[in-house]
Amino acid sequence: MGTSRFEIRDQFYLDGKPFQIISGSIHYFRVVPEYWRDRLEKLRSMGCNTVETYIPWNLHEPHPGEFLFDGILDFVKFLKTAQELGLWAIVRPSPYICAEWELGGLPAWLLAEDGMRLRCTYPPFLHAVREYYQALFKVLAPLQIDNGGPILLMQVENEYGAYGDEQAYLEALRSEMQKNGVTVPLVTSDGPWGDYLDNGNLPGTLATVNFGSKPETQLPVLQKKIKAGPLMCMEFWVGWFDAWGDKKHHTASAENSAKDLDFILANGSVNLYMFHGGTNFGFMNGSNYYGRLSPDVTSYDYDAPLSEDGTITEKYLEFRKVISKYANVYPMTFSTEIEQCSYGKQAVADRVSLFSVLPDLALPTESPWPLSMEKLGQNYGYTLYRSYFKKEAQVGKLQLLDTNDRAQIFFDQQHFLTLYDLELQKEYDVPSGFGHSEQIDILTENMGRVNYGPRMEYQHKGVNGAVLLNGHGHAGWRMYPLPMDAEMAEKLDFRKDYQQGTPSFYRIPFQVEKRGDTFLDLSGWGKGCALLNGFNLGRFWDKGPQKRLYVPAPLLRQGENELILFETEGKTADYVRFLAKPELG
Structure with a gap:
């Protein structure tokens, strides 16, 4: 793409020419890296010219001062792949991202400090943000459009108007971003309801809005707020997420969503949230709390145009028709070969109780x-x-x-x-x-x-x-941390005792001749988590609505594989099944 210039005036301008952003959200950290190109190609083929992603602080700084930017966290590779495919990028590196992600992307270690206050000018919080930003923007800033990269826009905070109204905090974040080399235009995004836009707006940045329906009502609210600037829906919610205990998988009408998309594009720019949801691998799902705890399921399918396993849906095809009225769409030819495979029943080979192996798994901390x-x-x-x-x-x-x-x-x-x-x-x-x-x-x-x-x-x-x-x-307490990661799994000794009805580990070895995407069916099992070849696939729970865990082919080995289940309720079966299709409930 070369060095370019992106500006916000009465509308968006790319190298001096009016530019309509047609974007879709893909979170690189919810997709195995081997599939990034496939998902981005499918975004481009639907007619989008931009990809949007959050950056989760909790993954990039898992412990204070420890910064990770490789593997599934290599957003440089993700964004450069997008650029190779002709896509621009919107990056939202707020300390807080929401995203139905664990603590909204804030690292849990912040809470180890007594009196910690989040998302405000509380000095220890801002100090942690500064340390993180110094490391983050060394990697991120070179990817901006005026440095020859794909990034057009960045976001200062995320839906802050629904959380607080401290303008000094927003100003502090913007200042830290600019000190660390951010030069592209900045935006905020909030719901267009009540005082959210007023609370979350920051003079000198463009306000955008998030909503899932009725754009004919929502966009005029934004127009009144920004007066002369371009209208943009930063999150057009095309589906929704599921929580454990929901009666069924949430879906949204493809026809109605397409009509709303048409209206948005006739009046401004858009980012589809989500274009491809992906998966809350490990323990990264967030929760909501409205009178009771509602933890989200492992799948982040979101009823998006591209399903959790990358399948093109009816919604994708309907959106493509709408987008073709406003932009060029490209042939649907994709370079990554992906097959869906069933590996059938696989038997439990070994069992061991947590109580038997506890001293092997963790060194206890002792405290009165x-x-x-x-x-x-x-x-x-x-x-x-x-x-x-x-x-x-x-x-x-x-x-x-x-x-x-x-x-x-x-x-x-x-x-x-x-x-x-x-x-x-x-x-x-x-x-x-x-x-x-x-x-x-x-x-x-x-x-x-x-x-x-x-x-x-x-x-x-x-x-x-x-x-x-x-x-x-x-x-008088001994406390044993059990993170259920690869390092801990290697310490399991299945020769030790198994006590039925107690929290236990189950080992399921199985052979794979040809690697393909598959879904781990856990019918007959109660509650717990699943580790495949040391990788934590996520949680399972028989209360649903999610019935199967997505297993991308790159996580499998040709030949011998090992699945370890940790089950806490004493509700188990003698086998699991690997099936080619999800069961969304």
């Missing part, structure tokens, strides 16, 4: 009182809290204070109670059969930190308060 996951230096997964009783002790009442999100309580390794969300706030009677026990284990699970709204600062996981026994705080 329980410490939250963040205080233990752990970000995601499970934490087990263990303590012992005096022989003469009798427990009659139990209560967990300030504990999230889910806790399974065991006395002498026998299951007593499972508590979730609001249930964790109550006191419970302990029957005499459990009350004379010598040991208590509390297995806590981080189900995904809230990614939107004022509860973000209250997302400490594990036990952040106390364990009350008979009304008083119990002292």
